[in-house]
Amino acid sequence: MIVAILILFFTSLSVEAQKFKQPVLISSAGQSADVKLVKMLAQRQGLNATTILMAKSADLTGFKTLIIVPGFSSKGLGAAGISQQEEMERVKALIKSANDLKIPIVMIHIGGSARRQGQSDAFNQIVAENSKSMLVVKQGDEDGFFTTISKAKNIPLTLVVKIAETEIPLGNFFK
Amino acid sequence: MAMIRNHLSTIIISILxxxxxxxxxxxxxKMHHPEVLYPSASLTSKGMLSDYFDGITGTNGDTEVYLYDSGVAGGTALLCGGTHANEAASFLSTVVILENLRVTCGRVIIIPRLNNSAFTCSDPMEGFPSSYEIPTKNGTRVFRLGSRVTNPLDQWPDPLVFAQYPSNQQLSGFETRNINRAYPGRPDGTLTEKVAYAIIQIIKKENxxxxxxxxxxxxxxxxVNVIVYNEKYEDIAMNAVLGLEMAGLQFSPETSPKNFHGLSHREWGDYTNAIPFLMETSNPSMGRLRGETNVDLVLRGDCDNYKKAKETGALRIAYREETGEPIEHRVGRHIMGFIELINSYNYYYPEMQIVVENLPDYDMIMENGVGEYLKN
Amino acid sequence: MLYVIYTLILAYVTFVVIIEFLKEKKWRNQLAIAMVLLIFIVRLLQIK
Known part of the structure; x- marks a missing residue:
């Protein structure tokens, strides 16, 4: 019992202690519109954030944190004029560069069940596994997809009920 | 006499x-007698769309324009219902706002029947009811259910292929009577294009x-269940989506496609200084999978076919299995969307505020019904 | 222009059908022709 409490205490402590630095680059993985809401949430929290939907490795210069919002949208890809493979290659390259440059990645998944499974999960998985922290709207984790990754890779996971509720934990990452 | 007997059946059938x-x-x-609306006490004047472009004077396309001026300097909002007269919640939400609105800063202009001609007919082959009733405190109000497009008797025949003006984008001939493909319109075009032109004029002249x-x-x-915005005004839309989400209502933000022409969210934003938003609710009576099409389906919005379709999971379907998509839910969403988008606009344009009051919120409409907020 | 042409065609067809209606002796056939005529006439009179 005491051990359990201690473990809980330390895990919560490690989550508490998790801080990221600004300026922040926000990008998408799969081009869903969710990234635009995250941009708005960051704006509301007064973060020094730049949003580049199709950020490339070169865009990382000068940034100290990379937020990636995964979620597949055929409409989004259509508007960007690229294929799913091209988007996946871009995301992989971006993650690799961020890792090389030691820029921590934060994953924010707010699309719920609409941005799960199907073509979204490949993006969800690669971003989640390479992140230093995950912020997820519960509806997207009903089958425990992100919880499993969180446990397996020991990545802190914050679950919230509503999209708007991601605002405070997002701000706290940088305070 | 014999001759009359010979032609008796001809005479009887002719009379019949x-x-x-x-x-x-x-x-x-009867379809040409619009239902009486009861504007709230805040109404300052009522005019016609032809006041802004006299090319539609005396036509079936001319429609009522209601102005609510608070007398306090601020911004101006334009609310349009009835672009497609078969979309009940579009017209009804506008009527609820029209009959309850109080404006304390800036101005609100309301056009409840944007495509007036479309209210005078119904879509052939669809089996749509021609009207529906809403019970109110003092009895029942009857509302017309019209067509998606301009009455063919006002604009006929349709071309085989409709070339949108001025983009020259090609659409099916039927769309020539769809006013939401006609913007910015032209003063010497079809009736639909003239009405679209008049709408652009009112936006410009009333700033x-x-x-x-x-x-x-x-x-x-x-x-469906979306707020469509012109990309120039993304922040206002996103802010409102978050505000609505806090109120428990999910709206997906959708950018207006750059190359899809003639739509309000595209052309109002490109041809005028207005910030346009288009909202869609889910109406099972309009869908291809619907069963029997009757007033019940229009108002209660529950349909076994959609329930089944949703359960298969084969398609993304905006249908709530337990409750369906009743008119209260749809009207409530539109009114909340209107309020939140104005709040969001005020946040970004504090010097051009528009303050609207006395509108029922989503929970009130769900609890008391739409009729509670209709005068008379 | 198309509008006028279509209307003229409809007027001609209506005229022909009226003649057929008057020539017809059997009341069942007369009724059938009258139903067709009804739609044409309502359309020609621009009742909308």
Whole structure:
């Protein structure tokens, strides 16, 4: 019992202690519109954030944190004029560069069940596994997809009920 | 006498046909008597759309324009219902706002029947009811359910292929009567194009800052339960989506496609200084999977076919299995969307505020019904 | 222009059908022709 409490205490402590630095680059993985809401949430929290939907490795210069919002949208890809493979290659390259440059990645998944499974999960998985922290709207984790990754890779996971509720934990990452 | 006997059946059938013709004429004629609306005490003046472009004077396309001026300097909002007259919640939400609105800063202009001609007919082959009733405190109010497009008797025939003006984008001939493909319109075009032109004129002449176009769509189409915004005004839309989410209402933000022309959210934003938003609710009575099409389906919005379709999971369907998509839910969403988008606009344009009050919120409409907020 | 052409065609067809209606002796056939005529006439009179 005491051990359990201690473990809980330390895990919560490690989550508490998790801080990221600004300026922040926000990008998408799969081009869903969710990234635009995250941009708005960051704006509301007064973060020094730049949003580049199709950020490339070169865009990382000068940034100290990379937020990636995964979620597949055929409409989004259509508007960007690229294929799913091209988007996946871009995301992989971006993650690799961020890792090389030691820029921590934060994953924010707010699309719920609409941005799960199907073509979204490949993006969800690669971003989640390479992140230093995950912020997820519960509806997207009903089958425990992100919880499993969180446990397996020991990545802190914050679950919230509503999209708007991601605002405070997002701000706290940088305070 | 013998001759009369010879032609007796001809005479009887002629009289019968004439009688049926008269009955039909009366029934059709009724479609031209718009239901009476009861604007709130805040109304300052009522005009016609032809006041802004006299090319539609005396036509079936001319429509009522209601102005609510607070007398306090601020911005101007334009609220349009009835772009597609078969979308009940679009018109009804506008009527609820019209009959309850109080404006304390800036101005609000309301056009409840944007495509007036479309209210005078119904879509052929769809089996749509021609009207529906809403119970109110003092009895019942009857509202017309019209067509998606301009009455063919006002604009006919349709071309095989419709070339949108001025983009020259090609669409099916039917769309030539769809006013939401006609913007920015032209003064010497078809009736639909003239009305579209008049709408652009009112936006320009009244210096409209924010404009709303209310719609409904089939549960199975991708653009449903959305706020469509012109990309220039993304922040206002996103801010409102978050505000609505806090109120428990999920709206997906959708950018107006750059190359899809003639739509309000595209052309109002490109041809005028207004900030346009289009909202869609889910209406099972408009969908391809619907069963029997009757008033019940229009108002209660519950449909076993959609329930089944949703359960298969094969398609993304905007249908709530437990409750369906009742009119209260759809009207409540439109009114909340209107309020939140104005709040969001005020946040970004504090010097051009528009303050609207006395509108029922989503929970109030769900609890008390739409009729509670209709005067008379 | 198309509008006028279509209307003229409809007027001609209506005229022909009226003649057929008057020539017809059997009341069942007369009734059938009258129903067709009804739609044409309502359309021609622009009852909308």
């Amino acid at each position: 046909t004439a009688a049926m013709g008269v009955i039909a004429a009366i029934a059709f004629g 409209v800052n924010i404009a709303f176009d209310l719609h409904e769509s089939s549960p199975e189409v991708p653009i």
